[in-house]
Amino acid sequence: MSWPIVGIGALASIGRDPEEIFESLCGGHSGLAPLRGFDKEKFKAGHLFEIDNRAEPGVDTPGRATEFLLDAVGQAARDAGLGEDLSEVPVLIGTGLREMRSLELWWRDGADFAADQLHFGPALRERFGAADTHTFSNACSASLYALALAFDQLQSGSVEHVIVAGADSITESMFGLTDAFQLEPPGRLRPFDVDRKGTILGEGAGAIVLGRTPGDRKVYGRVRSVGMNCDAHHTTAPDQSGVATAIRQAHTRAGVKPADVDLVMLHGTGTPLNDEVEVRAMREVFGEHENVPLVTAIKSMTGHTAGSAGVLSLITALLAMSGGRIPPVTELDEPTENISAMRLVHTTPVRADVGVAQINGFGFGGLNAVAIVEAAR
Amino acid sequence: MSELAPVVITGVGTALPGVTGTADLVTGPDLPAEPVDPAAVLGKRGLKYKDRATQLGLCVAFDGLKDAGLRDDEGPQAEGARIGVVVASNYGNVDTVCRVTTTIANETSRGTSPMDSPNASSNIIASEIAIRYKLGGPNLTVCNGDASGLDALRWAATMLNAGRADQFLVIGVEPDNEMVRKLVGADRIVDGAVAVVLEREETAQERGARIRARIDGFARTGTVEAGVRRLRTLGDDTPGGWYLPETAGGSEIPADLLAGVPRHGMPDAWGALSGVLGVLQCAVAAGRFDAGEQSPVYATAGRDGDGIAGAVLCAPRGTP
Numbered sequence: 001m002s003w004p005i006v007g008i009g010a011l012a013s014i015g016r017d018p019e020e021i022f023e024s025l026c027g028g029h030s031g032l033a034p035l036r037g038f039d040k041e042k043f044k045a046g047h048l049f050e051i052d053n054r055a056e057p058g059v060d061t062p063g064r065a066t067e068f069l070l071d072a073v074g075q076a077a078r079d080a081g082l083g084e085d086l087s088e089v090p091v092l093i094g095t096g097l098r099e100m101r102s103l104e105l106w107w108r109d110g111a112d113f114a115a116d117q118l119h120f121g122p123a124l125r126e127r128f129g130a131a132d133t134h135t136f137s138n139a140c141s142a143s144l145y146a147l148a149l150a151f152d153q154l155q156s157g158s159v160e161h162v163i164v165a166g167a168d169s170i171t172e173s174m175f176g177l178t179d180a181f182q183l184e185p186p187g188r189l190r191p192f193d194v195d196r197k198g199t200i201l202g203e204g205a206g207a208i209v210l211g212r213t214p215g216d217r218k219v220y221g222r223v224r225s226v227g228m229n230c231d232a233h234h235t236t237a238p239d240q241s242g243v244a245t246a247i248r249q250a251h252t253r254a255g256v257k258p259a260d261v262d263l264v265m266l267h268g269t270g271t272p273l274n275d276e277v278e279v280r281a282m283r284e285v286f287g288e289h290e291n292v293p294l295v296t297a298i299k300s301m302t303g304h305t306a307g308s309a310g311v312l313s314l315i316t317a318l319l320a321m322s323g324g325r326i327p328p329v330t331e332l333d334e335p336t337e338n339i340s341a342m343r344l345v346h347t348t349p350v351r352a353d354v355g356v357a358q359i360n361g362f363g364f365g366g367l368n369a370v371a372i373v374e375a376a377r
Numbered sequence: 378m379s380e381l382a383p384v385v386i387t388g389v390g391t392a393l394p395g396v397t398g399t400a401d402l403v404t405g406p407d408l409p410a411e412p413v414d415p416a417a418v419l420g421k422r423g424l425k426y427k428d429r430a431t432q433l434g435l436c437v438a439f440d441g442l443k444d445a446g447l448r449d450d451e452g453p454q455a456e457g458a459r460i461g462v463v464v465a466s467n468y469g470n471v472d473t474v475c476r477v478t479t480t481i482a483n484e485t486s487r488g489t490s491p492m493d494s495p496n497a498s499s500n501i502i503a504s505e506i507a508i509r510y511k512l513g514g515p516n517l518t519v520c521n522g523d524a525s526g527l528d529a530l531r532w533a534a535t536m537l538n539a540g541r542a543d544q545f546l547v548i549g550v551e552p553d554n555e556m557v558r559k560l561v562g563a564d565r566i567v568d569g570a571v572a573v574v575l576e577r578e579e580t581a582q583e584r585g586a587r588i589r590a591r592i593d594g595f596a597r598t599g600t601v602e603a604g605v606r607r608l609r610t611l612g613d614d615t616p617g618g619w620y621l622p623e624t625a626g627g628s629e630i631p632a633d634l635l636a637g638v639p640r641h642g643m644p645d646a647w648g649a650l651s652g653v654l655g656v657l658q659c660a661v662a663a664g665r666f667d668a669g670e671q672s673p674v675y676a677t678a679g680r681d682g683d684g685i686a687g688a689v690l691c692a693p694r695g696t697p
Contacts, residue, residue, distance in 0.1 A: 041485070042482070090597075098499065103471065104478040107474075108479065125599070125684065131599035133683075134528060136518065136520070137520040138500055148541075152539040152541070156539075176480075177486070177491070177497055179486040180491070181491055181494060229458075230461075232510075232512055235504065363500070365498065365508075366507070366516075367504065
């Protein structure tokens with residue numbers, strides 16, 4: 001069983017639609033920039049991967065995560081020919097931080113905000129007439145968790161389309177707690193580099209439309225499976241066996257073997273422990289086939305976009321499959337010993353024919369989700 | 378959602394003010410009551426630095442797993458890798474986020490405490506439950522407004538049908554504090570949690586679990602009226618009771634909708650229930666079926682301007 005992806009939409013610090021983001025990734029353009037919505041005096045770090053859409057520089061406004069989400073969902077729905085009426089289409093949103101940034105502005109500055117704006121349902125209702133909407137707060141694997149639920153819902157046979165989205169803006173509390181924890185600001189986000197110093201937050205949203213049938217629409221790829229589990233191990237530290245289990249589950253459900261996988265979009269947060277555990281789990285599962293897939297990651301250029309990270313990686317994989325170009329990991333001077341055992345695409349893009357891609361998403365609390373997609377052929 | 382095979386409730390847990398067991402859900406809570414004390418149930422160990430919502434969640438998880446026969450006081454009685462967790466909570470970490478924001482404004486990021494770091498993530502309740510009780514199945518946090526509790530049950534049922542776990546521990550939890558009261562505009566918030574254990578009927582029968590209630594189907598619609606219409610197509614079209622949404626989004630529920638069917642709200646003295654409501658409705662229904670009631674009930678939660686979730690709750694098959 002697999003479900004066609006018939007529409008995509010996205011925005012991030014490096015682009016306002018999927019094509020623009022993909023070209024930035026292939027060109028090695030980073031979205032890292034001086035703080036736009038936060039008071040520079042309050043933080044050690046001076047840079048984030050923000051989306052530059054505030055009306056007035058330096059003045060933050062509520063509702064930005066919701067704006068990002070509506071933009072991405074609108075793009076994807078248009079692309080799939082669904083238009084603006086989503087009254088019969090479930091919308092499943094994965095997010096790390098919901099509208100917590102608006103909550104902060106309400107609490108600190110008295111900004112206009114209400115309890116039922118913490119989740120995205122009312123805004124999707126107002127814009128698209130959507131009533132079957134679900135906000136899942138599943139940390140950094142949230143949008144791949146949402147993809148798994150959409151897959152299960154299509155399988156249960158009750159709907160024609162499901163939209164899967166991810167959206168996050170940066171909150172002051174998450175930025176501040178990360179900032180305090182990092183002894184010195186990482187400066188750059190450097191996944192798989194021996195000198196990586198930690199992650200840097202980013203903003204973004206992505207959406208895809210899954211259909212029961214493609215109709216006469218462009219098919220970007222087909223979702224074969226999503227595996228999901230929980231380490232049940234440690235609050236902040238990832239667990240190799242939990243991560244490996246999620247990858248194996250995705251392979252089994254899709255009916256693919258490691259040797260069948262041509263491309264892996266790694267989660268790659270640039271955190272010392274996370275990157276190492278992810279690569280070890282990959283090598284454990286892929287074994288003698290660890291040199292088969294190309295592996296890459298997007299966060300050196302997009303930042304860590306939390307709940308939207310998974311769907312942004314997925315859309316990147318879809319465009320890589322359709323165009324035969326794999327964007328590189330940037331900011332890499334010296335790869336770790338473990339990643340060197342795999343075929344890491346770094347510094348410059350490579351050309352490759354990708355039939356099957358794997359997308360990794362791992363979140364705080366040991367939440368793992370791994371998707372397998374195949375090219376539309 | 379009518380294509381889902383029926384799922385059943387095999388365990389109920391409560392951590393609610395004025396409630397000592399499921400029977401109290403039927404007779405009504407003894408209110409006003411002292412706040413729930415998680416340390417009295419679990420001991421103090423492992424509760425330090427956990428926020429109130431996480432403590433309530435850990436507490437009710439223990440009660441629910443025990444009631445379902447999935448663990449006893451000595452430890453687990455089932456394979457945790459095949460048990461998943463779904464938590465419904467809208468306001469679980471509102472206090473941490475507000476407090477940290479104030480700290481940063483007054484003292485810069487250097488004033489923040491690393492102990493607040495985990496609680497800044499809204500999925501902290503579900504992941505801490507998984508860690509404490511070693512539950513390795515899918516771990517989902519539903520922050521979806523007033524419908525969250527019933528939505529959580531629906532996604533657990535969806536994942537059970539997809540074979541992703543043998544059981545799901547479904548929990549609704551909301552804490553009471555000054556930030557949430559101000560945000561919601563309420564005098565008090567329930568400051569409690571409810572758990573139900575959900576599994577496929579055949580799984581429950583195979584392991585000899587006591588089935589307390591059955592869920593015959595779920596609905597998700599734009600209005601209460603449409604929700605009720607959908608529920609009538611899923612199960613018995615004249616239920617013995619109707620559990621109402623907490624607020625209908627300002628609009629009155631028409632008097633002739635399901636005319637003659639008794640309408641039930643939850644006691645006002647609990648305060649705002651939010652994400653707890655849908656799970657509580659299931660727990661109350663299970664309590665009523667335990668007490669011998671036979672008629673199915675409709676559960677509804679959510680708001681007209683957002684979305685309305687509904688479920689048909691039935692007595693177990695073959696109850697004498």
